[in-house]
Amino acid sequence: MRHPLIVKLERRDGLSPHEHQILEDATSSVETFAANADIVREGDVADHSCLILEGWTTRSKTLADGRRQITAFHIPGDFVDLHSFLLKPMDHTITALTPCRMAMTPHTALRRISEEHPHLTRMLWLSTLIDAAIHREWLVAIGRLSAAAHLAHLLCELYLRLEVVGLAKDHRFEFPVTQTVLADALGLSTVHVNRVVQELRRDGLVAWRGTHVTIKDWEALVRLAEFDPTYLNLAPRPR
Amino acid sequence: MPRYFFDTQDGEAVADAEGVELPDLAAAQIEAVRLAGELLREHAEQFWLTRIFSVSVTDAQGAAQFVITIAGARTPSRGHVATQTGR
Numbered sequence: 001m002r003h004p005l006i007v008k009l010e011r012r013d014g015l016s017p018h019e020h021q022i023l024e025d026a027t028s029s030v031e032t033f034a035a036n037a038d039i040v041r042e043g044d045v046a047d048h049s050c051l052i053l054e055g056w057t058t059r060s061k062t063l064a065d066g067r068r069q070i071t072a073f074h075i076p077g078d079f080v081d082l083h084s085f086l087l088k089p090m091d092h093t094i095t096a097l098t099p100c101r102m103a104m105t106p107h108t109a110l111r112r113i114s115e116e117h118p119h120l121t122r123m124l125w126l127s128t129l130i131d132a133a134i135h136r137e138w139l140v141a142i143g144r145l146s147a148a149a150h151l152a153h154l155l156c157e158l159y160l161r162l163e164v165v166g167l168a169k170d171h172r173f174e175f176p177v178t179q180t181v182l183a184d185a186l187g188l189s190t191v192h193v194n195r196v197v198q199e200l201r202r203d204g205l206v207a208w209r210g211t212h213v214t215i216k217d218w219e220a221l222v223r224l225a226e227f228d229p230t231y232l233n234l235a236p237r238p239r
Numbered sequence: 240m241p242r243y244f245f246d247t248q249d250g251e252a253v254a255d256a257e258g259v260e261l262p263d264l265a266a267a268q269i270e271a272v273r274l275a276g277e278l279l280r281e282h283a284e285q286f287w288l289t290r291i292f293s294v295s296v297t298d299a300q301g302a303a304q305f306v307i308t309i310a311g312a313r314t315p316s317r318g319h320v321a322t323q324t325g326r
Binding site: 146147179188189190191192194195198 | 245247253255256257258259261270271273274277278281
């Protein structure tokens with residue numbers, strides 16, 4: 001399998017063989033995590049950043065009464081805490097949603113890249129900018145979209161992000177979440193999430209069995225979600 | 240965990256075909272209030288077409304457990320204010 005970070009970055013701009021080598025060397029130390037394990041905790045001061053090679057993670061904050069808000073889903077190729085290179089300590093927790101293989105990238109290696117390889121530095125900067133753009137879309141969705149449109153928006157976004165790293169095609173993908181996890185991500189009650197999943201199914205927009213999602217009517221899902229993929233910056237261009 | 244079914248009526252009746260597993264009746268009662276709040280927020284305009292909104296909860300045997308009803312009604316005419324607003 002090709003290195004998912006290289007695949008993800010090259011979707012936005014080509015990398016030289018030398019840049020491939022630098023990224024592969026920086027991400028060669030691999031650790032595995034069980035599902036539900038915290039990979040980085042709020043308050044941690046990290047000396048490395050974690051890149052997902054396999055598996056899914058969440059970013060989340062938990063309130064005093066135990067309620068949780070998931071602020072991001074991350075998939076292979078995502079550098080889940082690249083910002084921990086500069087932002088210390090961590091202000092939220094990163095948890096494995098499924099068993100994960102993570103490349104533990106030393107901050108010393110990131111420092112060297114930032115000092116010696118300006119194009120690669122811009123590409124890593126780009127990946128955190130895309131994460132920020134995704135957060136903005138989530139904020140709009142959580143504040144203003146209907147529950148059905150919000151879920152539709154999430155499914156459109158995840159499909160395109162997964163397709164980039166070869167984990168989705170023909171409008172099918174694995175979405176390894178329970179309705180409780182989905183409720184924590186959408187900021188809705190579990191009962192409401194259950195209801196909108198039934199609604200999207202009933203209206204023929206998606207088929208959803210266990211963790212397997214099939215988008216049956218992409219155009220209708222995009223319309224419902226008012227989904228515009230511009231923020232994912234999927235076009236290659238000099239950066 | 241027991242399964243509860245949350246049917247709603249807000250002009251359009253929506254039957255919950257699948258239900259959700261929850262620890263107990265108290266948890267179902269809290270979830271029902273959250274659902275009601277989320278739906279009302281989303282369908283604020285629609286509410287005034289019917290002026291009635293309810294969440295009815297049944298258990299797995301189909302036995303009714305509780306109902307939350309929100310009703311809207313115009314207050315009786317109060318002359319001055321009513322004339323000004325045209326209501």
